[in-house]
Amino acid sequence: MTKPVLLTMSGSLRSGSYNRMPLAQAVAAFGEAEVIEGDLNLPLYDGDVEEAGTPEAVTRLCDQMARADAVVISGPEYNKGYSGVLKNALDWLSRPSPSVLKDKPVATMSAAAGRTGGETAQFQTISILIQLQMQVVHGPLILVAAAQDEFGEDGSLPNDFLQKQIKARMQRLRALT
Secondary structure, three states: OOEEEEEEOOOOOOOOOOHHHHHHHHHHOOOOOOEEOHHHHHHHOHHHHHHHHOOOHHHHHHHHHHHHEEEEOOOEEOOOOOOOOHHHHHHHHHHOOOOOOOOOOOEEEOOOOOOOOOHHHHHHHHHHHHHHOOEEEOOOOOOOOOHHOOOHHHHHHHHHHHHHHHHHHHHHHHOOO
């Protein structure tokens, strides 16, 4: 049997983003898989640009999504909302026909410096994913609050409660692949 393909997407472009850290935990908990890290550094969605020809970076992300058996998204919360980076990526990903998103299993999580861990951003993201007809793995939200204090210098997550949540969610995501 071939390994499932897991696409990870961080809603933050910063290389040291706290949202890349729970994604690493999720990959480990998911188990054996071909892991693809989606690059969300895309041009802003613009219908005129799309009409002139879909940018190469967008085509690459759409191809990655089409190949993926499952997706895990971690995004920050900016001003009580999800990041523009994530919204822009979902806007581009919603364009191909047939859809590369429909019925695709997806799990979400968030890490933020604030005390809610990105709760509002995650609710907004899940709302969009449902509208895009993705198969959202529901359950208690995985929220890494005060993220600057939760991760070790090596990116590890010593918090047992969060580790158990991530493991349970990834087992459910894997079962859908």
